Amino acid sequence: xxGPLAGVRVVEIGSIGPGPFAAMVLADLGAEVIRVERSDxxxxxxxDPLLRGRAASIALDLKDPRAVEVVLRLAERCDVLIExxxxxxxxxxxxxxxxxxxxxxxxxxxxxxxxxxxGPRAAAAGHDIDYIAVSGALHPIxxxxxxxxxxxxxxxxxxxxxMLLLVGVLAALIERERxxxxxxxxxxxxDGSALLMAMHHGLAATGLWSDARGDNLLDGGAPFYRCYRTxxxxxxxxxxxxxxxxxxxxxGLGLAGEELPEQYDxxxxxxxxxxxxxxxxxxxxxxxxxxxxxxxACVAPVLxxxxxxxxxxxxxxxxxxxxxxxxxxxxxxxxxxxxxxxPRPGRPPGADTRDVLRDLGFSNAEADALLxxxxxx
Numbered sequence: 001x002x003g004p005l006a007g008v009r010v011v012e013i014g015s016i017g018p019g020p021f022a023a024m025v026l027a028d029l030g031a032e033v034i035r036v037e038r039s040d041x042x043x044x045x046x047x048d049p050l051l052r053g054r055a056a057s058i059a060l061d062l063k064d065p066r067a068v069e070v071v072l073r074l075a076e077r078c079d080v081l082i083e084x085x086x087x088x089x090x091x092x093x094x095x096x097x098x099x100x101x102x103x104x105x106x107x108x109x110x111x112x113x114x115x116x117x118x119g120p121r122a123a124a125a126g127h128d129i130d131y132i133a134v135s136g137a138l139h140p141i142x143x144x145x146x147x148x149x150x151x152x153x154x155x156x157x158x159x160x161x162x163m164l165l166l167v168g169v170l171a172a173l174i175e176r177e178r179x180x181x182x183x184x185x186x187x188x189x190x191d192g193s194a195l196l197m198a199m200h201h202g203l204a205a206t207g208l209w210s211d212a213r214g215d216n217l218l219d220g221g222a223p224f225y226r227c228y229r230t231x232x233x234x235x236x237x238x239x240x241x242x243x244x245x246x247x248x249x250x251x252g253l254g255l256a257g258e259e260l261p262e263q264y265d266x267x268x269x270x271x272x273x274x275x276x277x278x279x280x281x282x283x284x285x286x287x288x289x290x291x292x293x294x295x296x297a298c299v300a301p302v303l304x305x306x307x308x309x310x311x312x313x314x315x316x317x318x319x320x321x322x323x324x325x326x327x328x329x330x331x332x333x334x335x336x337x338x339x340x341x342x343p344r345p346g347r348p349p350g351a352d353t354r355d356v357l358r359d360l361g362f363s364n365a366e367a368d369a370l371l372x373x374x375x376x377x
Contacts, residue, residue, distance in 0.1 A: 003030025160192025
C-alpha cells in the first residue's frame with residue numbers, strides 16, 4: 001500500500017453510509033482495511049465506490065461467540081476499529097470497547113451514530129434528514145416561502161458524519177503517539193452537522209442572518225449568490241459576493257452601464273434578481289460558461305454528476321477516476337510525497353474469510369466449524 005496511512009491497519013464492522021465512507025477514505029490514503037460483513041452477505045465485488053479499496057472482506061455471524069473471537073483477534077492486530085451500531089449493540093455482541101481494550105490498549109475505537117452514545121434520542125432511529133433537522137442545519141436551506149429542502153444526504157451522513165469520524169480517528173492516532181494509549185471516538189451526525197453551522201451561528205449573533213429562508217446572503221436571497229435558469233433550461237451558479245467580482249458579473253451580463261441598485265442595498269435585491277433572471281434566460285448555460293471563462297466573476301455552469309468528470313479542469317486534475325468500469329471521485333486530498341494509488345475495486349463479500357482466519361491462527365478444522373463446514377469463504 002502507498003499513501004500517508006500506509007502501515008495503519010483498520011477493522012471495519014460493516015454498516016451503511018458514513019462508516020463505509022470513513023473506511024473508504026482511510027483505504028484511499030493507504031490504510032489496510034478489513035471489512036467484516038454479515039454472514040449472509042454474498043455476491044460479486046460491489047461497484048459501490050464506498051466499498052472500494054478494502055484489503056479483505058470476511059463474512060461472520062456476530063451472534064456466534066466464535067465469530068466474536070475473530071473480531072477480537074483482529075482488534076489485537078489493528079490500530080483502528082470502526083463500527084456503526086446503535087449504542088449498546090456492540091457491547092451486547094461482545095465486541096465493544098471494554099472487550100477490545102484488554103486485547104489491545106492502543107486500539108482507537110471509532111463509533112459512528114446519528115444521535116451519539118448518550119442523550120434522550122441515543123437509541124432512536126434516524127436518517128440524515130432527521131439529524132440535520134434537529135441540529136438546525138436543515139431549516140435555512142430552501143427557497144423563500146417554501147419548505148426546507150434536504151441537501152441530498154451530504155451534510156449529516158458524509159460531512160458531519162464520515163468526515164467527523166475520520167477527524168476523530170486521525171486525532172486519536174496522533175494523541176496515541178504521545179500517550180501510548182487508544183481511546184473511544186464518539187462521532188455523532190447530529191454533532192457534526194451542528195459543527196458545520198458554526199459560521200452561521202456567528203452571523204446570526206451579529207445580526208447578519210435571519211431565520212427566514214431565502215432572505216440571506218448565502219441562501220439564495222442575495223441576487224449575486226444564487227442560481228439562474230438559462231435559455232436551454234439549465235443553470236449557472238453566481239457567487240459574486242465581493243464588489244470587484246460583482247462588477248465583473250455586471251460586465252459579463254452586459255449591464256455595466258445600466259442604472260441599477262447598489263449591490264448591498266437590500267431594498268433593490270428584487271429588482272436586481274428580476275433583471276439578472278431576464279438576462280441569463282437570453283443564452284444557454286454553455287454560452288454563459290464561455291462568456292465567464294474569460295471574466296473573473298465567480299460564475300460557473302451547474303453540471304450534472306454525469307457531466308462533472310468531463311469538465312476540463314477536473315479532467316486535468318483527475319478528480320474523477322474509473323474503477324472496475326465505474327466513474328467515481330478519485331482520492332483526495334493530494335500529497336507531495338506520499339501520494340495514494342488509484343483505488344482498487346471492492347472485494348466480493350466474504351471472499352477472504354478463510355485466508356483471514358488462517359492468518360489469525362485458526363486451524364482448518366476451526367475455520368470449517370465457524371463457516372458451517374461447507375468450505376466457503
